[in-house]
Amino acid sequence: MPTVAGVDSSTQSCKIVVCDADTGEVLHRGRAAHPDGTEIAPEVWWQALREAGDGLLEEVDAVAVAGQQHGLVALDSAGRPVRDALLWHDTRSAQAAADLVEDLGGPEKWAEAVGTVPVAAITVAKLRWLAEHEPRAADRTDRVLLPHDWLTWQLCGGPGTSAEPVTDRGDASGTGYWSPAEGAYRRDLLALAFDGRTPELPRVLGPYEAAGRTPHGALVAAGTGDNMGAALGLGIRPGDVVISLGTSGTAFALSEHPVGDPTGAVAGFADATGRFLPLVCTLNAARVLSSTARMLGSTLDGLGPLARAAEPGAGGLVLLPYLGGERTPNLPDAAGSLTGLRTANMHPQNFARAAVEGMLCNMADALDRLRAQDVSARRVFIIGGAAKAPVVGEIAAEIFGTPVTVPEPEEYVALGAARQAAWALAGTPRPPHWPLAATREIAAPADASAGLRIREGYARARALVHG
Numbered sequence: 001m002p003t004v005a006g007v008d009s010s011t012q013s014c015k016i017v018v019c020d021a022d023t024g025e026v027l028h029r030g031r032a033a034h035p036d037g038t039e040i041a042p043e044v045w046w047q048a049l050r051e052a053g054d055g056l057l058e059e060v061d062a063v064a065v066a067g068q069q070h071g072l073v074a075l076d077s078a079g080r081p082v083r084d085a086l087l088w089h090d091t092r093s094a095q096a097a098a099d100l101v102e103d104l105g106g107p108e109k110w111a112e113a114v115g116t117v118p119v120a121a122i123t124v125a126k127l128r129w130l131a132e133h134e135p136r137a138a139d140r141t142d143r144v145l146l147p148h149d150w151l152t153w154q155l156c157g158g159p160g161t162s163a164e165p166v167t168d169r170g171d172a173s174g175t176g177y178w179s180p181a182e183g184a185y186r187r188d189l190l191a192l193a194f195d196g197r198t199p200e201l202p203r204v205l206g207p208y209e210a211a212g213r214t215p216h217g218a219l220v221a222a223g224t225g226d227n228m229g230a231a232l233g234l235g236i237r238p239g240d241v242v243i244s245l246g247t248s249g250t251a252f253a254l255s256e257h258p259v260g261d262p263t264g265a266v267a268g269f270a271d272a273t274g275r276f277l278p279l280v281c282t283l284n285a286a287r288v289l290s291s292t293a294r295m296l297g298s299t300l301d302g303l304g305p306l307a308r309a310a311e312p313g314a315g316g317l318v319l320l321p322y323l324g325g326e327r328t329p330n331l332p333d334a335a336g337s338l339t340g341l342r343t344a345n346m347h348p349q350n351f352a353r354a355a356v357e358g359m360l361c362n363m364a365d366a367l368d369r370l371r372a373q374d375v376s377a378r379r380v381f382i383i384g385g386a387a388k389a390p391v392v393g394e395i396a397a398e399i400f401g402t403p404v405t406v407p408e409p410e411e412y413v414a415l416g417a418a419r420q421a422a423w424a425l426a427g428t429p430r431p432p433h434w435p436l437a438a439t440r441e442i443a444a445p446a447d448a449s450a451g452l453r454i455r456e457g458y459a460r461a462r463a464l465v466h467g
């Protein structure tokens, strides 16, 4: 029986699943933590991957890596990092992004050129930041990779070997210098961002092309961005929207055509199957819940019962969850706010409920932004770390006003990477059919009024605090 491994090198940890290549059945799992912070030495990802994959990766027939998107891995001519990688949730590049938008002539120009209007998260803005703030490091930059590209390269042997650095359409589409519509790099935008410098970029592989082999002989597939990995792991179809609640909150869908949203809210990414993946990303999801649990002296498991004990609307408390700044809406310097405090409503139950409602109202806005780009949401999946809390799916159905599908907890990003590895191994034009795990279907409440009131309260609080 051929086996394949999928790696999810995401913000908080590295997760690995080993699957039966024919059926997708998960046979083994591994995990290792990543440190906190918005910059990190790439070597730390590699150590975590080896720790998570200890004893697993040596035996598989193929492997692929899905990674957190956008991170800037800048390498010198010997393939060594010139500095720690700047990660997607590092907001120092917010001004650089705004300047780039102006330099090209406005958001419409970016939406037209690469499908995405730069914000602090996008790689092109991080390059501009590097050129402006650390010009010596910029001068030493000979090559630019994304986190998953760098790990894929290490798996194939890395610098000093015959292995070639590669990427895929999905992750390339999050750089701001690769056009999903044209399927080509925009080196002019790279130069615009990097003060005229044009470092080497990885070759963009097709969906089931191989990157190389590990020293143990396993085929290494192209890999992709983590959201594209989740889409492949779930096997989504047009009409499905995925809400992923990890460190980031993302809402994304499959599209047969490229999307370019001049408002900048929807990023017009490519997917891992040759199609497109319009996506809205927020900076604040699962950590809103873990931070609230910590503040209340509770635990993640304790937060759900507390939130359930409060009435919808949390007695008038509204949490604007912009704890790490925010990407959508684009408020990189914002902090979180709690509004509507009254003597009568200051109970842990209302705080817990306000945290879940705040996180999900932000995602409901993301869903609306997708719909505004003609994305239909006939089925809404909820996945990611925070989806493990049953209360999240329940309150989501109320706030979204739609039925919600919560698949059995699984590492869907890693599963998607494993499926891509199985696809590269098979070499067939379509990925192997892997059935979706059992799902929990949560109906929307018959009376939508409570959900609407929660969203109105959230919109009012946001207007009050952020104008």
Ligand SMILES: Nc1ncnc2c1ncn2[C@@H]1O[C@H](COP(=O)(O)OP(=O)(O)O)[C@@H](O)[C@H]1O
Pocket: 010, 011, 012, 013, 245, 246, 247, 248, 286, 287, 289, 290, 300, 301, 384, 385, 386, 387, 388, 389
């Ligand atoms: N039962 C749970 N309830 C709520 N949140 C949870 C639960 N289990 C894990 N989490 C949260 O999920 C997050 C990790 O999710 P994950 O999707 O792996 O994130 P990332 O992909 O960004 O590394 C952590 O912030 C953790 O607090």
Ligand SMILES: O=C(CO)[C@@H](O)[C@H](O)COP(=O)(O)O
Pocket: 010, 011, 012, 067, 068, 069, 070, 088, 121, 174, 225, 226, 227, 246, 247, 248, 249, 250, 279, 281
């Ligand atoms: O920036 C984005 C998407 O555009 C994020 O979704 C990152 O890809 C990080 O994902 P998580 O580690 O939070 O899952």
